[in-house]
Structure formats: structure tokens, C-alpha cells
Amino acid sequence: MKLRMLGLTVAGAVGLSALSACKKDEAPPAATAAAPAAIKAAPLPADTPLPKDEAPAQEAPKSGGTIHGIVAFKGTPPAAAPITPGSDPNCDGMDLVDQSVHVQGGKLANVLVRVQGNVPGQPTTPPSSMVVVDQNRCTYQPRVQGAVAGQPLVLMNSDGTLHNVRGMSAGKQLFNVMQPPLKTKEAMPPQEADVIRLKCDIHPWMTAWVVMSPHPYFATSGEDGAFTIEGVPPGTYTLEAWHETLGTKTAQVTVTEGQQAQTSFEFIAAKGK
Template identity: 45%
Template structure:
């Protein structure tokens, strides 16, 4: 599956431009809205969870697929939702779960392969983004107003900033994350 090499550890990915990948940026306390009908998909592929960080809306289905020809399981570590621990021994097998309550940092792991860890963030609104390969993010369609933005990273913690957005406006909000 992964030969002599372990899969890449994605808990801290520093991009070439010295930015961080896989950080969640979201509006705290945004008004709730219904979840989309389409499911969030997470794949166990190459003995890694892909993507490493996913966002689901409260009440939205999350599908975890085993694309590998080896035994995996998926165990959630949650404080505000119903936890689960399900074996996925068959290539192509899927498990569908729904997180009902907003919760930041639901840890998902495979107990068979200790390095396989990912995070699902459960929000009740659409105002979020996960930083990408260049460390950037964009939160779309946020109405004018004053908000608190929070960034969350599994190893670098959380920070908040207040932002006031004018009607039809956009702003660049940067966070500086440091290992504690």
C-alpha cells in the first residue's frame, strides 16, 4: 500500500510561501441555515484520509470511503455529536454518518494505521473556508456586517479577529499562526 515509506504527515503543512495549509477559517456565531443536500466525501486512500480537513454542515451526510485494498476503520472523537467506530474491511466500502450539532475539530482516525488522522468541522452556516496549497482562503457571500473570524489548526491552535464588511465589499484578513 505504501511500501517502505510512510504516507506524508499532514498535521502541519507549511507551503513554499511560508503559509499554512489545512486551517479552518470560519465566521463565529453566523446565522444558521439548512445544510446542502449533497454529501461531504472523505476517502481512505493510500493509507491517508483525503482530504485531511473537511467541513460538513450540521445535518449534512458525510460519506467515508475505503479506496484501499486493506482493512481500515473510521473512528470519530467528538464531544457534541454521537461518536462512531466502524470497520471498513472491503475496498470500495462506504460508511455514511451525519453530525447533528456544530462542533469544531471532530477528529477522525483509523486505529489500524496510527498515522491516519483527519478532522471534520461541523458548522450550521456556509461562511467558512479551508486554507489551500498557497495558504489562502475565501469566504463567499458574507453579507455586510461586523463579524468575528476564527482560524483553527490542529497543531497551531485558534485565533480570532473582528472584521467589518461593507455592502459589496471584500477584505483581506491574515492570521499569524505559531506553534505553542
């Protein structure tokens, strides 16, 4: 199912009165037989269920070359901080530790790797697909992903409780969207936004990140540390690997038409860790 862009910036502040809405007695709306065929343009964000199988794939051109790499972590990763979920029964089953540094077998997940700056021949319009952020068991999913400037964010609430999504960048609030249970809304980040942090004031442990680029040449490392960026025009580029707490690393890579370029990044544990 394809969704039409609303192009709406949602702003505002969540008052303390909104916190009282996140209670057990907030009953989720009754399930409908089928979701509407599309989100219709409206003066305010539209609410509609979003199918679980909606594919938010990026639309990078398939010509050009491919960049493949691994993000490694050297040393002992910091211990995951425990999370106290509170008394909301809709949060049952959530992760009880913070996943800001997610290392398995010396490989680092949730690193956003992107080509720095503009790319010759890059698309002049953003992809028609939307960037989906789901709120499931009081956790943002995925935790880290990329987006092209001009792409709207689809903010999906799969929980039977009230959430809000506050988008912040460089200390400035970009939008603040209140989400009733089992509803979907949209927010349009400003073109100049770079790294956007998403927070829920009602469930303060909830955090996610959306890293913006002027083009679709980016990818997020998986649990095996691997990432792949496809359709990159031939040329020599600077790649940036961004992590929410460990900072950034850069590497030079040369892309050849129809070929796969290999690169790697390594983040190191802080001294004494």
C-alpha cells in the first residue's frame, strides 16, 4: 500500500496533562476489518492504521557501484544500563536494558554509514517511500535509521497506550506528535535537519535516531556489523560512520561502475572500560 506525503511539520510541547493519559484505563480503539486504502491529505496529521508489511525501503538508483563493509568494536563494550519500565502493562515484554552500544562478537550494530555531502548525479527528489518509526512494547523500532531530506516520517504506534514522539536536532525541537493507541501519524523534518533524536516524554527511556542525508546513499549496520550501500555513482567519496554515543569515524572509498568497494570501520572502547 502506498501512502501520500502530507508535508506537515508538527510542533508543540507535551504538557504534564498529557502524562495522565498514559494510564491503564485508556482503552485501545476497536479493530477495524481493514485499513483505509491511503492516508488522505488533511490540515492536521491523519490517523490511520499502517499495515505491518509496509516496506519502507530506500529508493537508491540500482546503477553505479556498491559499497560493502563491516563495523567492528575493539575492547570490552560498556555494560548495558538497566531500564525501569514503570507500571504501564502495555510495556510488558520490552527490553529492560539500554541498547545504545550493541556489540556481538566484536561487531557493532546501529551505526549509520553515509556518503558525506552531495553526490554528483544524485536524485533531485526524495524517495516516495516513507521512513517508518514503530513504537512497539514501549520501544522505538528501529533504533537507528537514515532518511533523505524531504522524506516524511511515519510515526506508528503499535501499542495499546498513549505515546508522543518529540523530535530534537542540535538542541532544537523540530516536532512533537501525540499518538493515541494503535494510530499512525506523520511528521516532516525541516530540510536542514541532520541528526534527529526521537524521545517519548511519557515513557522517558524510549530513544531512537534518524540521520538525514541529501541523497539515499546510506545504510545502518546490522548485528553482524555489516552494511551495504547500493547504486552509488562512480567516484571517490568520504564515508562517515555515525554512532549515537561513540561519535564518528571516516574512511575514503572509490566506487567503480558495476563493482563492489570494500571498507571497514573500528570503534574502540574508552580507556578503563
